[in-house]
Amino acid sequence: MAHWLYKSEPSAWSWDEQVAAGAKGTPWTGVRNHSAKLNLMAMKIGERGFFYHSNEGKAIVGIVEVIKEYYPDHTDASGRFGMVDLKAVEPMKRPVTLDDAKKEPRLATMILINNSRLSVQPVTDEEWAVIREMGGLA
DNA sequence: GCCAACGTTGGC
């Protein structure tokens, strides 16, 4: 089962809003990048990912789950891009900041750290386990 | 199809 990481500026869409959306979830709109799109297309129902607050906070704050696979993004006039639906699963007990992640040698090759501009990215099993541990989740 | 110019993201 693959793992993912989703970036959002809290002023545009925050973890709190994701939680408020509840179990029915919400579409992850607005991806306009080809690499990010390929990642969205690869996602399967039930796969989990980290929810990262960019700019403000700069921390992984929670875990989300894919509840609907790739379909067209109605906010994209060109029709080239799509989206998945996500629901909040659980918050990190302790947010894992970008700073913390940079200090952890096992995360040195993480995309989050090396390509700050990719908004939807894959996370390896090891990175997933390390960050969960850092965030206080079993 | 190449590549310069431009726009956007996001860390600092």
Next chain:
DNA sequence: GCCAACGTTGGC
């Protein structure tokens, strides 16, 4: 607020 990284656009 600045600017590096990088994606996209458009002229040729």
